[in-house]
Amino acid sequence: MNVDRAIFAFAGIMVLASLLLAHFFSPLWLWLTAFVGANLLQSSITGFCPAAIVFRKLGLSSGCAFK
Secondary structure: OEHHHHHHHHHHHHHHHHHHHHHHOOHHHHHHHHHHHHHHHHHHHHOOOHHHHHHHHOOOEOOOOOO
16 A cells, blocks of 8 residues: 555545544534545645655655655
8 A cells, every 4th residue: 555545545534434423423523524625635736745744654655646
């Protein structure tokens, strides 16, 4: 697994988790979904993603998107 796939997997898990939390506990959890979406959008424009830095420090190899 490389950093790109880890970012996509992490974002997907966070979106699904926030949707479940919003459904079962409070609709305020949808703000987490909005945050994840905004972070994905800004990283597609700037190429900077804080999670990519963390995954690289954990030893994952760089992919095409986050070098």
